[in-house]
Every structure is written in structure tokens, then in C-alpha cells.
Amino acid sequence: MSTISRRRLLKAGLATTAGLAGVAVADRLAHHFGLVPPDAGGIFGPGETLTYATQSLLTRHTLAREFPRSMISTNPFAVPIAPPTEAFKHSQAIGFSDWRLTVDGLVRHPASFSLADLKSMPIESQITEVSCEEGWSYVAEWIGTPLHHVLREVGVLPQARYAAYFSVEPTQWDSLDMQEAMHPQTILAMGMNNGDLPVAFGGPLRLRVPLQIGYKNIKFLNRITVTDSMKAFGKGMGSASPEGGYAWFAGI
Amino acid sequence: MDSAGAKACARWSRHTCYTAAVVTAPTPVVTKPPRHAAVVRVTHWLTVIAFVALVVTGAEIILSHPRFYWGESGNPNMHPLFSLPLPTSRPWVNNGFGTAMPDGNGWGRYLHFEAAWLLVLTGAAYVLWGLARGHFLRDLVPVRGERSAGGFYRAVRAYLSGQRTAASHAHTYNALQRVTYLAVVFVLFPLMVWTGLAMSPSFTAAVPAAASLLGGRQSARTLHFLVTLLLVLFVAGHVGMVALAGFWPRTRAMILGRSGSVPGEEKP
Numbered sequence: 001m002s003t004i005s006r007r008r009l010l011k012a013g014l015a016t017t018a019g020l021a022g023v024a025v026a027d028r029l030a031h032h033f034g035l036v037p038p039d040a041g042g043i044f045g046p047g048e049t050l051t052y053a054t055q056s057l058l059t060r061h062t063l064a065r066e067f068p069r070s071m072i073s074t075n076p077f078a079v080p081i082a083p084p085t086e087a088f089k090h091s092q093a094i095g096f097s098d099w100r101l102t103v104d105g106l107v108r109h110p111a112s113f114s115l116a117d118l119k120s121m122p123i124e125s126q127i128t129e130v131s132c133e134e135g136w137s138y139v140a141e142w143i144g145t146p147l148h149h150v151l152r153e154v155g156v157l158p159q160a161r162y163a164a165y166f167s168v169e170p171t172q173w174d175s176l177d178m179q180e181a182m183h184p185q186t187i188l189a190m191g192m193n194n195g196d197l198p199v200a201f202g203g204p205l206r207l208r209v210p211l212q213i214g215y216k217n218i219k220f221l222n223r224i225t226v227t228d229s230m231k232a233f234g235k236g237m238g239s240a241s242p243e244g245g246y247a248w249f250a251g252i
Numbered sequence: 253m254d255s256a257g258a259k260a261c262a263r264w265s266r267h268t269c270y271t272a273a274v275v276t277a278p279t280p281v282v283t284k285p286p287r288h289a290a291v292v293r294v295t296h297w298l299t300v301i302a303f304v305a306l307v308v309t310g311a312e313i314i315l316s317h318p319r320f321y322w323g324e325s326g327n328p329n330m331h332p333l334f335s336l337p338l339p340t341s342r343p344w345v346n347n348g349f350g351t352a353m354p355d356g357n358g359w360g361r362y363l364h365f366e367a368a369w370l371l372v373l374t375g376a377a378y379v380l381w382g383l384a385r386g387h388f389l390r391d392l393v394p395v396r397g398e399r400s401a402g403g404f405y406r407a408v409r410a411y412l413s414g415q416r417t418a419a420s421h422a423h424t425y426n427a428l429q430r431v432t433y434l435a436v437v438f439v440l441f442p443l444m445v446w447t448g449l450a451m452s453p454s455f456t457a458a459v460p461a462a463a464s465l466l467g468g469r470q471s472a473r474t475l476h477f478l479v480t481l482l483l484v485l486f487v488a489g490h491v492g493m494v495a496l497a498g499f500w501p502r503t504r505a506m507i508l509g510r511s512g513s514v515p516g517e518e519k520p
Binding site: 043044046047048050051055058059062063064065067071073075076077079080129131132133134135136137138139210211212213241244245246247251252 | 313314316317324325326327329330342345357358359361362363365366367368369448449451452453454455456457458460469470473
């Protein structure tokens with residue numbers, strides 16, 4: 001027994017050392033290739049990092065599923081929104097003609113766009129599914145300007161790593177890594193199912209992120225800030241979601 | 253050693269077969285191989301940890317929407333395929349039982365996916381080891397004479413008649429047990445992973461067939477729930493059988509590798 005256990009002890013020791021070294025190397029590589037999410041601290045960090053790293057590698061050159069027009073849900077659902085402020089109601093009364101989307105941060109030409117400005121850019125439409133973290137979903141057609149058009153217009157600086165985006169509702173803000181911000185299906189949605197985007201679904205302007213779960217699709221969008229680090233935003237975990245206990249990356 | 257013992261011993265093809273040594277030597281010098289290999293024991297308990305975390309967080313997530321649909325999409329404005337008679341954790345999905353449940357989707361989802369990684373990595377390690385070492389062929393594929401309806405019939409009859417496993421068979425499984433374990437390892441757990449990934453908008457972007465082969469995202473979610481029920485049923489049966497066969501000796505065997513101090517004399 002003792003001779004076996006010495007050999008086994010040696011083997012177990014070597015395996016443990018190799019395992020720890022492997023984890024250390026993987027950690028260095030993940031940091032080097034930007035595969036560590038801003039909310040990687042804490043006990044859920046390892047799982048979240050594995051999910052984010054795997055899924056961002058998987059989706060580097062792929063598109064979210066698109067559906068035929070016949071599959072558009074006749075009964076889409078939206079989580080009830082907070083009562084709109086007086087300023088919002090005023091804006092709505094004048095057809096959101098005063099709505100502005102400000103784009104600033106690590107860009108050459110910070111700018112502010114009206115909805116008409118955005119509509120004058122190339123418009124795309126996609127029939128994709130919104131999947132809520134609760135489990136329900138619906139398919140809809142989303143019409144708007146791909147975010148990459150806007151980001152190219154303002155000239156993103158090379159050190160940019162994230163696009164943080166904000167709603168008129170101060171508690172609603174989030175961010176995407178640049179890969180997903182530049183993804184062809186990440187669009188500034190202004191229309192839904194051949195009409196204007198209803199306020200209940202985030203109108204007049206919602207960021208549509210079809211590669212992720214519903215809560216990344218922030219409603220009533222009015223500001224985008226390009227940055228190299230999410231540390232200075234909120235508690236530095238990438239979005240409002242981790243501050244409420246939810247993962248920053250929601251690809252699943 | 254009797255012939256039954258020798259037969260049981262012959263199944264541990266990769267370990268030294270000690271029958272002759274035991275018969276001739278006054279004191280056996282070669283110890284029996286452990287009832288469960290170290291890899292089996294470690295991966296078993298890691299799977300237990302991951303499975304408990306997955307079931308608890310899965311239940312927590314379901315409470316936010318205890319309705320199930322078939323096809324691609326389904327939401328509170330649509331008729332469900334079936335609905336669980338439970339209070340919910342979100343006010344817009346009222347099943348007639350109010351919104352009484354705590355909302356744990358945040359940590360629930362974080363832990364669900366972390367536990368899923370633990371389960372997948374543990375399962376992969378176990379399956380690779382099992383294939384490399386012939387564990388499945390040796391321990392889990394039914395033995396030659398039992399690969400028939402008769403083999404299963406004998407196993408079921410033994411259970412129904414309350415017959416206890418003979419000491420000589422304490423190191424092996426009957427055909428029913430073997431097929432059940434194989435189904436759990438190679439059918440149910442892979443189905444759980446597949447149906448889980450089929451709900452991911454990122455994963456289905458890379459592998460659209462993961463969702464479409466199942467009939468859509470909501471079908472995948474419903475199947476994810478139903479296969480969970482099968483696995484919970486398996487665990488109930490598994491723990492029940494362990495309790496009937498002797499809870500502590502069997503549990504000790506899954507922790508330490510051996511059930512009793514004297515090899516071969518363990519309580520069935």
C-alpha cells in the first residue's frame with residue numbers, strides 16, 4: 001500500500017501542479033486576448049469568464065439566427081416600462097423630433113445625432129428573436145442603423161475596447177465589447193414590424209443586440225460613450241446589471 | 253474463493269486478478285481493487301455539487317416564468333403548452349397564484365452557468381477517462397449473458413421479490429443498472445447540455461441547428477425542463493436504491509473506494 005500511495009501522491013502532485021500552471025497560463029491568455037468580462041471578480045467570475053470567452057470566440061464571425069417573415073410573433077410582449085417623465089412625454093408629443101443620441105469618449109469627432117440624422121444613414125432590417133432571461137421570447141422585425149455606421153462616422157480611436165450606452169432612465173445603462181458593438185446585427189432600432197418602434201418596446205431608440213439576452217437591449221437610448229475601460233462607470237462592473245446581481249455578458 | 257467470486261473478479265480485467273493467490277496464500281497480500289476508481293469517485297461528487305446547484309437555480313429561474321411552450325417563441329401574451337401551478341417571482345406572469353416567490357434570477361443565472369461549466373468539464377473528464385480505460389465496456393455495458401430481455405427480466409424480478417444482492421455481486425451492476433447509468437451519462441446529460449445551449453442566442457448563432465433540430469428555442473426550453481424531471485427521478489431512484497442496499501457502506505465506497513474494513517465481506 002505504501003509504495004503505491006507514494007507513487008500516487010507523486011502523480012497527484014504533478015497533476016495538480018500541471019493543472020494550476022494551466023489555469024495560470026489560461027488566465028494570462030484570456031487577459032491578453034480581451035476574453036475577461038468586466039464583472040470577472042467574485043465567486044461567479046470563473047464561470048462568467050468561461051462563458052464570455054467561449055461565446056465571444058464562437059460568435060466572432062457568425063450572425064444571430066434570422067427568421068422568415070411568417071415567424072414574426074403576432075403577440076410580442078414587453079416588460080411594463082416605468083411611467084414616462086414630463087420631458088419624455090413632451091418629446092413624444094412632438095414626435096421625438098428633439099431626441100438626440102450623443103456619441104463621445106474615445107472618438108475623433110464627438111457628435112450628436114437626431115433620429116432624422118440616424119435615418120439618413122444606411123438602414124437595415126432583421127427578423128430576430130428577443131429572448132428574456134425569464135425564459136419567454138418573441139420574433140420581430142427590427143429596423144434601424146447598424147451601430148458600426150455611427151461609430152465609423154465619429155471615428156473610434158484604436159485603444160477603444162467598449163461602447164457604453166445609456167438610457168434616459170438613469171438606472172438603465174450597459175456596455176458591449178467593440179467586437180459586438182461593430183457586429184453587423186447590432187443596430188440602433190427605430191422601427192419594429194414595419195412601423196415606428198413603440199414606446200413600450202423602447203421607442204424612439206433602442207439598441208438591438210440579437211446575440212445576447214433581452215436585458216442588454218437598452219430602451220430609450222440617448223448616449224454612447226466609447227472607452228478603453230469600464231472601471232470608471234458605475235461600480236466598474238461593465239453595466240448596471242451586475243450591480244443588480246445580473247451578469248454583464250448575457251449570451252446565454 | 254468460490255466460482256462466483258472468481259467470475260466477478262474476471263470482470264476487473266485491467267486489475268491484477270488475484271484468485272489463485274488468494275486460494276493458495278495463507279494471508280492475502282494483494283488488496284482488492286477499489287469498488288470505485290478514484291476518477292469515478294471524484295467526478296461523481298463534483299457532478300453531485302454541480303447537479304444540486306443546477307436544479308436549485310433552474311427551479312429559481314422557472315419561478316420567474318413557470319409556463320412552457322412549443323416551437324420557436326412563447327411569451328406571457330401567448331397560450332402555453334402547459335403551465336406549472338406555482339406562484340411566480342415576476343408580476344407579469346401570474347398563474348393565478350400571485351407573485352409570492354423571491355426573485356433570484358440574477359445569482360441564479362450566474363450560478364446556473366458556472367455549475368453547468370463544472371458539470372460539462374467534469375463529465376468530459378469522466379467520459380474521456382472511461383473510454384481510455386475501458387470503464388464503460390467493463391463496468392457499464394451489460395455483461396454478455398445479460399444483454400437480452402431475460403437479463404432485464406431477471407433484474408426486475410430480483411427487485412420485485414426484495415432479493416438482496418449477494419456479497420459476490422456487491423462489486424458489479426445488473427443489466428438494468430448498467431443501462432440506466434449509460435443512459436444518464438450518454439443520453440440524458442448530453443441532452444441537458446444541448447437543450448440548454450439551444451436557448452443561447454450566442455451559441456445558436458454559431459450552431460443554428462442546435463435550436464432548429466429541436467423545433468425552436470421554446471421547444472428546447474420545454475425539453476430542458478422535462479429531461480431535468482427524468483434526471484431528478486433517476487437521482488431519487490439512485491439514492492433510494494443506495495439506501496436499500498446499505499446507505500453508509502455504499503456512500504463510503506463512493507468516497508473512500510471501499511465500503512468496509514474487510515474486502516469481500518461488505519454488507520450488501
